[in-house]
Amino acid sequence: MADREHRYQVTVEWTGNKGKGTETYRAYERKFTVAAAGKADIAGSSDPAFLGDAARWNxxxxxxxxxxxxxxxxxxxxxxxxxxxxxxxxxxxxxxxxxxxxxxxxxxxxxxxxxxxxxxxxxxxxxxxxxxxxxxxxxxxxxxxxxxxxxxxxx
CATH class of the missing domain: 3.30.300.20 (K homology (KH) domain)
Incomplete structure (x- = not known):
């Protein structure tokens, strides 16, 4: 059987700019959204140990x-x-x-x-x-x- 190649595509968009971008380590949120065509978005963040939102997937x-x-x-x-x-x-x-x-x-x-x-x-x-x-x-x-x-x- 010949090798088959599969390709996947997702979009990860940072949504944590609180107005000052990444001016300092604490100036921004770690929130992001994972999206793929035809699927529900996934709300993501970093782990709370890294200033993330525990209610979101890391x-x-x-x-x-x-x-x-x-x-x-x-x-x-x-x-x-x-x-x-x-x-x-x-x-x-x-x-x-x-x-x-x-x-x-x-x-x-x-x-x-x-x-x-x-x-x-x-x-x-x-x-x-x-x-x-x-x-x-x-x-x-x-x-x-x-x-x-x-x-x-x-x-």
């Missing part, structure tokens, strides 16, 4: 959410192919970022809680997380570990 949360969502979508796909019926999937993902001279994420831990149809193979369902990780476009693009600690039960 880039670190968006990275964590993207990683969790990509893994979940691959996992659901692989389960469907394997004849395993996932009845619920709830992930409480956690990311660790080190603030240093060059801050960076050091790891993400996915913690999905999954309920399967009664009688489905729990061991196969656990093994499919490894395959989902190998297929996840986001995890494959990151330069730090993405771990998965699933808890799986029957309905």
């Amino acid at each position: 880039p670190e949360e968006m990275l964590l959410a993207s990683t969790s969502a990509c893994h979940k979508l691959w996992y659901l796909h692989l389960c469907a192919e394997a004849g395993i019926s996932v009845e619920s999937y709830h992930d409480q993902a956690e990311g660790t970022m080190l603030e240093a001279k060059q801050g960076r994420f050091t790891q993400i831990v996915l913690k999905p809680q999954i309920t399967l149809r009664a009688g489905d193979d729990i061991e196969l369902a656990k093994a499919l997380h490894h395959q989902a990780h190998e297929q996840c476009f986001i995890a494959n693009s990151l330069n730090f570990p993405v771990l998965c600690e699933p808890q799986i039960k029957h309905a």
